[in-house]
Amino acid sequence: MHQQPLIPNLFRTEFTKITAVLCKLFGIAQLQVAEDIASDTFLAALETWPYRGVPENPVAWLYAVAKNKAASHIARSKAFTVKVAPGLQKAMQRDDGIHIDLTEKNITDSQLQMLFAVCHPAIPTEAQVGLALRVLCGFGIDEIATAFLTNKETINKRLFRAKEKLRDEKVDIEFPREAEIPKRIGGVLITLYLLYSEGYYSESHDEVLREDLCLEAMRLTYLLLGNETTNLPAVNALLALMCFQSSRFKARKTNPSGLVFYDDQNETLWDATLVEKGARYLRKASQGNALTKYHIEANIAYWYTVKADTPDKWENILQLHNHLLQVEYSPIAALNRTYALAKANSKHAAIIEAEKLQLNTNAFYYALLGYLYTGIDTAKAKMGFENAIALAKTQADKLALRQKLEGL
Amino acid sequence: MDEFILIFRHEDGGKVASPEQIQVWMKQTMDWIGGIAAQNKFTSGTGLPFDDARVVWHNNVVTNGPFGAIKETIGGFIIVKADSVEEAVEFAKGSPVLQGAGNSVEVRKIARTQSTQ
Incomplete structure (x- = not known):
């Protein structure tokens, strides 16, 4: 029997599309039903494909089955008919009963509308990220739990509550009115930013999963750019940031024992195409007067893609961090600012500033102190790296830090 | 935690400095x-440019300001969070404004909004 190779992530991608389209059709209260039908569709594939071979057009096959399952679900469920059918009337077609539109346009629209529904202000941000991973990125509960370094029960509970909230708040799966978009887009971007960061900075060991998270965040951001009303400077800035960061993915992974520090990265492994794409989005982001933290962060990320260690580069990175911290404080920005200060001004100046930060539970804070004192005060450098190792959360980080300690 | 405003006072705000010097101050x-x-x-905080500056006096007399009659001018301010006025003073001590001999940074506590609890 001829076995066709499956498209990577086919189920994951199609799960999100089918769920979004069905959910749009049924209403947000039926999110679970939409997910169940999507899952059932893959079960049907599992029951069939291994024995009969993968169909020529797997996607079309899945859509056909999903349509059938949705149609029979509607016919079967009395409660569903009573509650949902009135709303379905306009979607009904005279000849084949119900029309389930799985065209590319409707899929994109549905996913975009779903993105706004999921990022509804009524839902806690953390739950938004989880929900986005589930219904928009098609991640399994196991995968989400791994990404968040927690267990399945926690994620299940979190998603359950979020879905309940969507139902209670009667959130519509629709595109916000144009006047509403400036208000709503901020929440959407925060979720996409967190989704990306979860992948880029996660302490989870699963490299493949982490990269997938980043790619999904980029795909959804890209989706926003495809729509005229959401093709905004801030969205372009966020995608630019993601492109610049992702360009270093390969270079971060060359050390089998763990992550590779920026200074030690081999820049020939940086992805020039992504850098170029990032630059293009950043240019588009610069149209208009909006200056968001994504603009600043994208600019920082751009300068990090310049490997040459020029004073100009570090001065720019320093000033951008000075600005970013005024817009929004975060410990990681404070640490990166101090690193840039060492590069742009002097290690001595940076030590004075670093000692003021007092981020005493942060492993990276001590790693920074270790770095700053290297070559100046070996005892303090040693203490820094030792504290960092004690606080580091992953084996990979501990190993990388130990190498620094031994190099003193 | 309280908020304090640090007000930068320049003895002679109209003094013209070289672009290089201005750039150094800017970075600092x-x-x-x-x-x-x-x-x-x-x-939060902001600089206060001298362009379009006016002083409104008693009887609504308006003068181009803040130079002339006033010896000191305010160049800007920032608002910081601090546990005590001492901590706010430590922040102020780092201000590059203080490199000018006659300049000063005034530290004042921001009145807290009345709690309703």
């Missing part, structure tokens, strides 16, 4: 503010 100021922000102690 940005680094100084960045250092406060890196401690999550920065609230």
